[in-house]
Amino acid sequence: xxxxxxxxxxxxxxxxxxxxxxxxxxxxxxxxxxxxxxxxxxxxxxxxxxxxxxxxxxxxxxxxxxxxxxxxxxxxxxxxxxxxxxxxxxxxxxxxxxxxxxxxxxxxxxxxxxxxxxxxxxxxxxxxxxxxxxxxxxxxxxxxxxxxxxxxxxxxxxxxxxxxxxxxxxxxxxxxxxxxxxxxxxxxxxxxxxxxxxxxxxxxxxxxxxxxxxxxxxxxxxxxxxxxxxxxxxxxxxxxxxxxxxxxxxxxxxxxxxxxxxxxxxxxxxxxxxxxxxxxxxxxxxxxxxxxxxxxxxxxxxxxxxxxxxxxxxxxx
Numbered sequence: 001x002x003x004x005x006x007x008x009x010x011x012x013x014x015x016x017x018x019x020x021x022x023x024x025x026x027x028x029x030x031x032x033x034x035x036x037x038x039x040x041x042x043x044x045x046x047x048x049x050x051x052x053x054x055x056x057x058x059x060x061x062x063x064x065x066x067x068x069x070x071x072x073x074x075x076x077x078x079x080x081x082x083x084x085x086x087x088x089x090x091x092x093x094x095x096x097x098x099x100x101x102x103x104x105x106x107x108x109x110x111x112x113x114x115x116x117x118x119x120x121x122x123x124x125x126x127x128x129x130x131x132x133x134x135x136x137x138x139x140x141x142x143x144x145x146x147x148x149x150x151x152x153x154x155x156x157x158x159x160x161x162x163x164x165x166x167x168x169x170x171x172x173x174x175x176x177x178x179x180x181x182x183x184x185x186x187x188x189x190x191x192x193x194x195x196x197x198x199x200x201x202x203x204x205x206x207x208x209x210x211x212x213x214x215x216x217x218x219x220x221x222x223x224x225x226x227x228x229x230x231x232x233x234x235x236x237x238x239x240x241x242x243x244x245x246x247x248x249x250x251x252x253x254x255x256x257x258x259x260x261x262x263x264x265x266x267x268x269x270x271x272x273x274x275x276x277x278x279x280x281x282x283x284x285x286x287x288x289x290x291x292x293x294x295x296x297x298x299x300x301x302x303x304x305x306x307x308x309x310x311x312x313x314x315x316x317x
Contacts, residue, residue: 071094132183151227171229203277213266
């Protein structure tokens with residue numbers, strides 16, 4: 001691996017660590033995001049943070065700090081050992097580890113604290129019609145689709161699909177997943193509590209729009225990876241033209257940086273909007289809760305993950 005590529009991966013490592021450091025600082029007081037009456041979405045009794053809440057807060061912060069140190073140490077070991085190709089794997093693995101750790105602790109907390117969801121007496125339902133064109137830009141979707149088709153045409157004309165189909169097929173599969181996820185986010189409904197209804201409605205819709213922008217940015221990042229892969233497979237000599245090659249790398253990094261900025265701005269804005277509002281986990285529901293075995297979204301997610309695993313196992317490198 002060239003010195004320039006190693007330097008680039010060091011920059012990527014630094015950016016990942018900087019972003020995770022910001023996440024650690026920003027999430028340090030996350031359990032208090034909805035005021036002293038809640039802990040990570042679980043409703044607690046008055047005076048909770050003067051008693052057992054201090055221990056729960058210490059546990060949460062210790063877990064977040066430990067998980068953060070594991071990520072940093074893993075990236076440091078990869079760089080010290082010179083295993084540069086594992087840097088992207090560590091970056092993706094860090095996201096999975098962080099999300100699973102936070103979600104697992106939140107679920108365990110709610111089970112232990114047994115936060116009570118109030119019985120449904122009154123609730124509100126938004127009556128506006130949500131159309132895909134109100135949330136998605138079909139011009140942007142058309143451009144992304146054209147880039148995907150062009151990438152596949154480049155690979156087909158070069159004959160690269162037969163010897164190494166895994167990368168383009170997996171990237172396209174992930175792209176299809178981002179499109180389905182955005183449609184699901186647009187169509188996902190929710191009930192509103194009778195108190196401060198308008199504020200809750202703006203907050204929930206803000207969550208929807210931030211999630212759509214984040215997923216859309218991920219789709220553009222995957223599209224850029226696919227186009228980059230197709231160009232380098234079709235014209236390998238591009239690597240010998242520094243300004244062109246690093247321009248392509250810079251474009252991918254720019255999209256990644258945009259994703260980070262969108263997340264940081266969206267997370268900060270939503271935190272301000274949702275302060276003192278009832279969290280979704282404690283919101284009354286219009287329908288009785290069913291077993292997780294009957295949750296269709298969970299089964300669809302499991303099927304999608306299974307399809308990805310199958311592609312990685314079956315397709316040649």
